[in-house]
Amino acid sequence: MLLLDAHCHAITTEELDADAFGLWSTEASVPPPPGVSYLDGPAGLAIRRWCAPVLDLPAHAPAEEYLARRAELGAVEASRRLLRAAGLAELLVDTGLPGGLTGPALAEAAVARYAEVVRLETVAERVAAAGVSAGNFAPAFDAALAEATGEAAAVKSILAYRCGLDIDPRRPSRREVTEAAGQWLGANAKRLADAVLLRHLLWSAVDLGLPIQLHTGFGDRDLSLPRSDPSLLQPWLAAVEPSGVPIVLLHCYPYHRQAGWLAHVYPNVYLDVGLTLTHTGPRAAAVLAEYFELAPFGKILYSSDAYGLAELYLVGAEQFRWSLSALLQDWPDAERVARAVGADNARRVYRR
């Protein structure tokens, strides 16, 4: 089954040593302590299981052999093989993270169609870097967002990383935005973490009308996990509901049951399994099943959230296929549900 990978990122095509590869395979941002290997964990097992055969090794080949073979092929050729093997119909790439291979070229390497996901905070930081007055920030951002999203499939917010999901649900007034912009622009205007401005970005996105992807749940340690629980978004979800704009909750783990309930009771809320299946290794099938406890099946979406390593595209896809077929094996309509979650729901939500 070809998948629509509805949230993914650039990869690096540099040659990586074991430490660099290990670090890329996790959400960690610093090396492990002596005696601990990041590849000796759930994601490492998944890489050995699914990627080794694509590089002509037996499944579960040891990590050292895998890395030696990868180096022998070269990162470019290995990445090309891994991307093609992932079996992707289309990539929706969040271009807010840098990387050696991204955008249409990345999709081409995967033999897949391409569309962009525009990161709201990146657009705002670009507007600030280009020079703007506080009073002009709001219209300048809105114009930049409209221009940046002309061909885009969705926008994305990393609000969880910047101020947490427990936000004031109201649309900030123009005056509040101008004041907050004045403070931010008057400081260094680099990393946007002001809650008023972040809310403005979200509400501008609601006005735009494209589906909004929101990082929720785990990720790297820049976020506060308790403040990334998607159920904290309830007041905002209620406030945006009249717009009908689809809100896609990404990742969600370990709050995916909370997210499933949100998808059950808010008509415009969707559930994306990205990131979770990659990092939970042999437990992915057990975890995926929990996404199916409350959400209508038309609300569940696939993505890999792959970033950095081409391996994570293949691991995301294969963990999903394996886990979903384990889950659905005795269900009526299994094939239809699998196609819906793997691609058809995304086609409908993102109008692809």
Next chain:
Amino acid sequence: MLLLDAHCHAITTEELDADAFGLWSTEASVPPPPGVSYLDGPAGLAIRRWCAPVLDLPAHAPAEEYLARRAELGAVEASRRLLRAAGLAELLVDTGLPGGLTGPALAEAAVARYAEVVRLETVAERVAAAGVSAGNFAPAFDAALAEATGEAAAVKSILAYRCGLDIDPRRPSRREVTEAAGQWLGANAKRLADAVLLRHLLWSAVDLGLPIQLHTGFGDRDLSLPRSDPSLLQPWLAAVEPSGVPIVLLHCYPYHRQAGWLAHVYPNVYLDVGLTLTHTGPRAAAVLAEYFELAPFGKILYSSDAYGLAELYLVGAEQFRWSLSALLQDWPDAERVARAVGADNARRVYRR
């Protein structure tokens, strides 16, 4: 095994079209977006699995065929069949929600004994509607509660929907109650959401001495999920413990593990699996098992929390029987534990 359904509600016997039936089958309060069907989800699968045979269709018959057959039989006859097939010894009906068939007539249709569960907030709103002064609210409520519960098996609070479970544990003073009643009665005195008054209702119920059922965890979107975590009740549970009044935590998902711990360490706290098994479809067995991780088996109770559709009585009962027998298959004393959780614990707690 005949079950004691310790928390359930009225059903409608109107003829329902597919949209209305789909909406009743969920905790959602508005229709799904285009392309999404509420029946294409966990509860829909459970209805097709358990209810289709009772209406003479094969298990897992498609939803459309099921609804056509239901219409052919008529809602009254279909509901009668479903209620009888549920195999219930007794119903404890929360009469705080309206519906076409409720109270003793509902139990009669299920060929089961009947007792009432009196909703505290409904009694308070009735007292206000009848006209009462602020200073007389407290004694008038207490008198109305005593009268309403003469034959009742339990009372129930929907505090979670009205102000959340993170309440001040203290019994409010008479003066505080009068002040709060003055404000509420001076406004429109419809939906009671004042935390002081809600606490007064709870403490009056403690004085009454009947078991108190508390909505916790998921439900419809009127509640704040983070504020419905039953572990937020710890201070209040400690405060009411000397009374010995049984406190039954209903539903609990996705905080059922927290609730299991409360039932483990507070002697008068009980755990009710209602609502959860109905809405988690094929995952019910996996979820039910989590209720058995910390709670003593004498603390776990069955209910369906069925509301609106007779189907939810049958689905609740059959999901429970199937899940419990899957859980207990290799356990010693399995039969005794099953009878305890299915009916005997409830007989003891509710003195039936």
Next chain:
Amino acid sequence: MLLLDAHCHAITTEELDADAFGLWSTEASVPPPPGVSYLDGPAGLAIRRWCAPVLDLPAHAPAEEYLARRAELGAVEASRRLLRAAGLAELLVDTGLPGGLTGPALAEAAVARYAEVVRLETVAERVAAAGVSAGNFAPAFDAALAEATGEAAAVKSILAYRCGLDIDPRRPSRREVTEAAGQWLGANAKRLADAVLLRHLLWSAVDLGLPIQLHTGFGDRDLSLPRSDPSLLQPWLAAVEPSGVPIVLLHCYPYHRQAGWLAHVYPNVYLDVGLTLTHTGPRAAAVLAEYFELAPFGKILYSSDAYGLAELYLVGAEQFRWSLSALLQDWPDAERVARAVGADNARRVYRR
């Protein structure tokens, strides 16, 4: 496989009647209500499964037969058998809880090596009891801690029981400590629950450099469960990271997935499964698997957290062996991972 039990406590060798034994087998602190038996629950099943054969009874013998046989052998002989059967290479004993058999004699009864875990709050309370001025509290505590930990493997904090884990991450100033000490010493200076002083204890432990074990998640009802979520520690974990001191999160359930993420993204954070497997009975294998969803395998540690009953040493060990072998049955490198989690990781972290 011999295990290193990295967190455990004293046991009683008094003869226990059924009620006392039942209470010791749980985290409850008061008897159950009529009709409920603490032994009729998950831990009771585990005791019957694993301990009965060691006392010459068939597995799953009824609780009454088990207690009769235990009385026949005498608590001392029964405890000796159970401790030896646990198959422990070494015990790291938290000596902060009293009991009939503890310290080196306990390890000797288990035919295991011994090292101490020093409870920070106990040292502080001893310093206060011995008499100290507010201004001298900080240096007196530091000196007492240094002396108490000369041979220790680790220190432990029960911060979760005293003020919750949502602490100010900063090291308190000397002046703040003196002020707080003045208030505590001026009151009764018994149970230390002042957040400033508790933080001083933690930071003194960081300076000392031994691994720090932290109670997180469930336990007895003295703690606030919502405030025992280990993810609340994020700011403090970030603050102590430069020290490189290992922080071991004990128990964690029902927040073990949050804890797994902490172990994934903070290099010096470790995950200990103690207490959880004992109290979740037949569900232990399902629960243990969830600890392996995000944490690198080099970060997961075994302990029993046994206290009071020798049975809990055996139950902890056997539940772990059974659950781990069920989890790893199809994994590559299963044997190595099992040895790492069962003992080798602890040897490295605690320098044994």
